[in-house]
Amino acid sequence: MSLNKILTLPLVSVDLKDISDEPGPYCMSFGFDPDPLISSIKSTGIVNSPILATNIQGNLDIVTGYRRIIAAKSLNLDRLQCRIISDSSLSSLECLLLNLHDNLAARELNEMEKAMVLSRLKKLLPEKDILYTYMRLLGLPSNEATFKRFVKMDRELDQNMKQLVSKGRISFQSAEKILDMNPDLRNYVLELFSLFTFNINQQSHLIDYMSDIIHSRKHSIADMTGEAEFRQINLNKHMNNPQKAKAIIQFFRDKRFPTLVKAEKEFKDRISSLELFYGVRINYPPFFEGPFFRMEVLFKNGRELKKMTEQISRLEGLEDIVPPWHKKDDKNK
């Protein structure tokens, strides 16, 4: 049955109680905010009627319009005008594709929804067809590795994690890393994510630090979280949530990179002791890996620059600017 034919089917008033709240086999809406749609239905009603299919058991599966139906239920509507096709008139693949194109025409799917689509298509189509046609349609690179990653995420993430990913609270990459964790660590990380507001970068760092620390067996979760320093971050009333998140990241970074953190601190202490004046900053290269330090000078004109460089050259202790693992008097290095 073509779409044109479906649209000629008569509209039928369906009792919303007869339609399940679950997305069923064809729908791929996940983790969406129904409020904008509820407002729209309140003001203008439902413009495009949902399409339903009777399945072998005689129940109704939603082919298109899942979000509209959920919104209508939230508005306590009793009945909705729908088009109903019989199970035999469209194949599962056709129903799935109808839903996919219906969604893609209206919005961009989130990462979890894309994972749902690919996971379902995998059961119905050869992999090469999915790679060639549908990965592109979803705006994903057409390669096997990406395809497998998405299918794995749909298969292995629990509902809670899927919600967090679809709402953008956890990045897709972070969710993948969390999947690799042992269950204890996974639960602990998710608890931290629910308590504190980490941005995507911070999430990634936190996951890396904690995974590495646990793998190295140098500290257990209980040891670390039992430390007074960690508990104080949590209890500190003078820090807001993002500040606490930052302090937590730093806490785990200190554990993961003790030598690097010590070097950074020593360098900063040495620079502070120089008492540089306003407009002059000295920084170390990333991770001290490159050979050059960097000095920034703010100046209004050449005369001021000349004056400042003369003042800088007269500062005591400039010779102490050496990599922090050198002793202060190690000036020949």
Add this chain to the structure above:
Amino acid sequence: MTFINKVFIDHGSLDHAFARNALDRVREGFPDIVIEKNNYPCGLNDSGMGKDTLHFLPYKGEFLKPCPGTKEYICCGYNILNIGTNCPLDCSYCILQSYINIPNLRVFANLEEELGNVLNFFDSHTDSIFRVGTGEFTDSLAIDPITFCSDLLIPEFSKRKNVILELKTKTININRVLASKSRDRIVVSWSLNSPYISSREEIRAPGIKDRLEAARKCQSEGFVLGFHFDPLIIHPGWRDGYLKTLDLMDKYIDPKGIIWISLGSFRYMPALKRIVRKRHPGTIILDGEFIQGLDGKMRYFKPIRIDIYSFIKEHLNEWHPNLGLYLCMESDDVWHESIGWSPGNSQGLKHYLDVRTIELFG
């Protein structure tokens, strides 16, 4: 040879005597082995890299390539002779785990024919010294008992005054090397580590003592030796661990017959980490303080690298002052702080090793 349980043969491979002879040896050694022609799975799977499967194919790419190195660090100007890819050993730190996207122990069936072009290239550049190795994308000797690659390469390289062939290995498969009549311009090298790393992380590889016994045998039969402490890995008791290996070297090897010893700390492309965690869940190699280097690879924080190089250098110097010690992919300041001098740049390091070559081989 117990590690091979399957053989794949690509179309055209058996047109080459090198592959036909190797296949005969496989049949002789493993009468029940499964041999499949032109019809087999060829994708990598999650569990393995085809380390038990020998795969003959005609290689269409370049057989000789300069080592890509990196412009951000000092490199040695090495050349890679590409005889095959992948390795039956399964070292947890192996870069090939993320580098190779085609499975199996690939043996290039057309090596003998293509070797002519490679040798012609050397012969047309007699004013340059080429240090050439086969141990970059595979272990030089791991499947030598099957391929007899040494029989093919050693006599040809030995004839030429401007080329050094380095056979780099962790194995003790030296029979074909020893069977050769040629010694000139051939370096047999072993990759070494602490016994702790060797037993825990270098899966399927012979222990350090066995490697050094093989090295001694080669040395006593007139071969020049090389050693590579790469990757150096920080681990519990690493100082004592590496000293144990240095003690064994002292026991088995005459330092005067060593052309070079390289030191390189563990470094890896970020993508390797996840693969290592999956393939080697108990590994300790990722426990150190790794930062992103100037070339994008993860490497130990600089003072940690300096510490481990300085330690090894100090003890090697006590053993013998002239071992051709050099650092692999390190910066000028790390050279100075750990070794006490620096070649300044990649050209300088190449010159240093070329001079070393002339010292040992004339």
